[in-house]
Amino acid sequence: MVAAVVSLTLAGGAVAGAGPIGAPVLRAPVGGYQELVVPSGMGPIEVQVQWAARGGRSALYVLDGLRAPRDHSQWTSDTDVLRQFAGDNVTLVFPVGGHSSFYADWYRPSSTNGQVTPYKWETFLTGELPAFLARYGVSRTNNAIVGASMGGGAALTLAAHHRDQFKFAGSFSGFVNPTFPLWNEAVRAAMWDEGRFNVDDMWGPAGDPAWYRNDPTAQAELLRGLPMYVSAGNGLPGAPDVPYGFGNTVNAMTLESMAAAAAGIFRDRVASLGIPARVDIVSGTHTWPYWGQAIATARPMILDALGAH
Template sequence: MRFGRAAGPKRSTGRRVTPRGWRNRILAVGAAALALPIAAGVAAPTVAIAAPAHSPVLRAPAGGFEDLMVPSVMGPIKVQVQWAARGGNAALYLLDGLRARDDRNAWSFETNALQQFGNDNITLVMPVGGQSSFYTDWYSPSNTNGQKTTYKWETFLSKELPAFLEGYGVSRTNNAVAGLSMGGSGALALAAYHRDVFKYAASYSGYLNISAPGMREAIRVAMLDAGRFNVDSMAAPWSPAWLRMDPFVFAPQLKGLPMYISAASGLPGQFDKPNSAVGAFNTGNAMALEALSLVNTRAFQARLATLKIPAQFDFPAQGTHSWKYWEGELFKSRNGILDATGGW
């Protein structure tokens, strides 16, 4: 795992290295010492002195997988990365769902996303954490679960992370973003408000009409269930922040953006085979969540049609709110992602 800004593996370049002096050596030792507590439990982390901002650091071997610790206003954020197969500068940001974990991004182990893009010239960027965040900038820490830090995920994903990855040769401007459920609306919002960073967006089973009657209340309940987060810390009741987060409202800002948007019917399909009472309960929840996503997504489709904004839509006849279906939707959007970024 790497720490700090664009810390790269040691390689022989044949260039003469100029001594940095005692002051820089002391700073480097201090940075390494600060990194040690974060690296507990991680085998042999590589900590190196940051390179000048104007010169990308040599990255991991092309196509390699790596965990990075990226500085942010929220503190260090873990980001899992699969580097482009041939060193290209394109990137695909993959956003997690409401129950995002603190150890791994679920795209990296619940799906075959790494294999899907393993031979492509595009870097997969999978940020870790952000449970119930909707990948937006909050007003304050949640006061219902003892949260210490205010979520600032939009700032991280649109500014801090692209700037950090630029040190590895990943472009700040040649990126796609895709997400499921909570990450679906988050992906569209990032692309709408940061067109200079993202040139393609995909939403799988997203909630794309969150100002519809009952949606804010549903989100409140869901966030309490997923980590006991207080939705009012994200957006105060009836504040403009709600409208800013709503794809149905900011839809005009998506004009000219290539998009892939999907939601299934909620009817059980090939991946729904519960064999216990708990399994049946979970399948029932997944059916209801997907049906709600379908209603939202159909409304968003009508909204785009009214605005004469084209997008690629997919509405499978079967499928619930679960990972194997999103794996398939990622594959269906793969060509559009690679076309938009030149990541072939």
Template structure:
């Protein structure tokens, strides 16, 4: 079972499809900046790609990547038209990198891959980056949005839970929202080894370490009370963005189906958890959808009115 979970967690994140082309509007790349922002943990700097809002708004959405985040540009830019949110009155912030990081502050560098620095993503996203954005662009340190997919969906809820002043809205798309459930720490360990040879012990220690519970949205749920949230997972059944032709396409689609089915199970459990606590959230469980970028792009645009209303953009 652990090997199955791990295989599902890893395989489809590198297998994505581009969504529809951006609508013909003003080009947000006319308001684009690429900055290298000082970061803790010995990494030196982290690349951040920024699209400024077309109306001068000082509110932003931070977009978090999945397990196989690359160091060139975010998957959100690779695979979607998310930058075009900037044409709708929201500053779009895409931090680059963080493969297998869960956007968390780690205990130590990963020794399996001789990592030369310690991930300190939570500190970066809640201290260094907002300070940089405020100082250079006048973007508010408060009342922003954070949205992530898969690994980033988990991180979005955790960041919002512990940094309520900074984030007034959180979106989790196909996130794994109960990391300390039986079998999940072990599955994540195997997945992180496959995605960059990262050692999860360097992240949060062994599965019984309190850090696993601290980063588990299921456990942290009481701290989400009153926070506007958009939480989504597909059914795992193929839909519009699943058009297999070659044998490898069918293999990739099967992986994406399994991964999304697992995400749906965890999201449904999280829905029950919030309901028992009397905490409201918007849940969207489409009848079709696998673990692919096209579905996440659709969800991002669907949540835009709620996102903007929540942060005052």
């Protein structure tokens, strides 16, 4: 039997413990989370979990951005999402890692940075992780999935191809149309800059079927009937940008302008197909405070879709 390594993180420190899968779930207090180490084909994956407030079975998977750290989810450090959902009857699931992965199953390991094991994040998020969480009473079929930046497009893609698992999907400043002309080169440049990853090892060259499979706009028909929230900023900075400095803000303005364009393309595509989706273009840049605001906006929609009030 595989053991789950669990540590309980509190404001006053950490208490470690371990128990077999299937043991009673430990409940994290308000603002806290547990760290699970989940076996996968990529090796052990850390997952931060805030359990449902009243033992509910539904779950919200929350995906990081391109710079996903190795030791924690930026959602838990850079937003107040734990507090937002602390009283809700839904388990929050924060996979740790996935740096420059687009949370996809790659063709092969990246050939430009010495990666040994290929990313298989779709397999993990839709197979290995839900099977692991099921032993703790979490449903495999009543889940929602959202993400920021890199994780936004991935959230819609995973929901499109796994409708039996996900009942809601949300993208916050996601690049939801990567097959748009030359945007594959923008993805290439971003992944090279962030870890020297080779996009050809992920989805092949431009035009490869994997690009279209991982493009939510191209796969829009598969999203029909799924409650969705897509948001992006207009690229104009505001008070939340001040702590990040001028250089970071300029970069965040540029990235968000691209995300807004992609959101507009997605909005027009689903509208042409008669597929309902809420798409908001709001004030802001490609920065964590705005994504904290976006998930707050999405929260009532998520709870409604999951019946998790």
